[in-house]
Amino acid sequence: MSAVSPARATALRVVRRVFEQGAYADRALRAEAEGLDPRERALAKRLVFGVVQRHGTLEWIVARHAKGRLQPEVRAALWLGLEQLLFLDGVADHAAISESVELAKPGPGHKVVNAILRRVQREGIELPADTDPQGAAIRHSHPEWLVRRWWDELGADETRALLAANNEPAELVLRINTLVPVDASQLPPGRREDDALVLDGPFDLAGSPLFAAGAITPQSRAAQRVARFLGPRPGERVLDLCAAPGGKTAHLAALMGGEGDLVAVEQHTGRAGALQRTCERLHARNVTVVVADASRFQTDRPFDRVLLDPPCSGLGTLRSHPDLRWRVTEAAITQLAALQDRMLQAARGALKPGGTLVYSTCTISREEERLVGDERFQTLPHRDGTDGFYVARETP
Missing domain, CATH: 3.40.50.150 (Vaccinia Virus protein VP39)
Incomplete structure (x- = not known):
């Protein structure tokens, strides 16, 4: 496990807590990522949210490549590897594979992780088309009952667009609290809309003096x-x-x-x-x-x-x-x-x-x-x- 980055080790723990213990992803991540530097914390979040969002798609892929029952830690390591190979930009294939294999050790299941990830790297994956609710549910990783409901309520095109958007990162937005005087030059870079500030990039909210003073608080534009x-x-x-x-x-x-x-x-x-x-x-x-x-x-x-x-x-x-x-x-x-x-x-x-x-x-x-x-x-x-x-x- 020494070759595994703190972000990936943290992500494995969180993913297992979510799917084996019913933990909430955001709460478990907050607890497990305590003490990580901002870069590692950001990667851990991308991995966790990606695996949880794409769980339906990842399980569909695993079912087509794995034979027999996988141990929970092996399955979780495989999800993390597939998420990085197929859906996460900016991660080298060799790092995604080698560290996922390490996450599955010391049991023999790491050989399965290695074999499946290398096959996916070579051959890629052809997901079902999203031309009907069943295919859309697999391709965009949502429960089929929910896709069918939206298909009926919103129509096929709107549903496909909504499913894709749900797998994208949420925008980072603060509300500027008008009850607290604040100099605009102290605010992080972003686009202002009424009391909303749509941030240009990552921001350490918990460590911000503005947050402690009550001048800002996270809240979506909606x-x-x-x-x-x-x-x-x-x-x-x-x-x-x-x-x-x-x-x-x-x-x-x-x-x-x-x-x-x-x-x-x-x-x-x-x-x-x-x-x-x-x-x-x-x-x-x-x-x-x-x-x-x-x-x-x-x-x-x-x-x-x-x-x-x-x-x-x-x-x-x-x-x-x-x-x-x-x-x-x-x-x-x-x-x-x-x-x-x-x-x-x-x-x-x-x-x-x-x-x-x-x-x-x-x-x-x-x-x-x-x-x-x-x-x-x-x-x-x-x-x-x-x-x-x-x-x-x-x-x-």
Whole structure:
């Protein structure tokens, strides 16, 4: 194992944790990559996210080359090698093969890894065409049930473009917190859109003094559109009915200039604590965190504006949450839709007559578009370059 780079060794541990223990890729990577230098950490992330995203395709390839049962560590090493050979630019073939073989040692399975990778290097791989949902599911590595659903809802061309975009890296975006004065010259290089800063390249967010001071926070451009769509004003009474982890809550507070009454509801105590800490870091001092079940929320003091961002399948965020595509099920979407309806009823009950209600989900799923609304918009990764969101607004 001495010949293996820290990035590849880390990637192997994370991939095994994801597929053998059910760990979340981003969380496991954060823990396992602790102490790596930025370059090694970046490579480890590319490898992990690539293998998890391409898992369906990689397994299809393995099934056509491997005979018999492979040990978990051998299979994971083979995935990493195939990902580098076939999908990762800037990695030399000899490094991809030799280090993957080392990852599979000391057992005899390393010979299988070597043989398969060298054969793929020589002969290449011909993936199925994406002319139908089955072929598209293999070629673009998504569950077939999901591809079929999008094929019906979006059409074949849109689906193929969406599947391809989901395997690309997500853009790096910060929100500039207007509650904290900051000199524009201190900000990292990037393109500014309202409060969003689309970064030109990698950025050490956790080590940034601006992050510690609450002047910046990560948030996709699509997510930042939600608070603006609600349009809160200073001095109003606003409800964020399903608020954790707090990115939209803090954005609402910033748009209100820190003035008014902003109530943020979260059912789980631990998440409510994290929500409170987020608001404190981002100087959202007009926020009151309430621990309550959003689907049963009631109030004697109705709100001018209500944001409902309920639990959803998250299918619009597959670029930044690569393992989510393998976790979501059709049955779960139906269950989520029923929960969303209950929360929507509570949101309407908390709204003043003539008030504004915004319903937002970070998913691409017609079944979860529970509010049609007077005005609505959808973002799609392949079309808008940001997360997939459905957002609707109504004024009863």
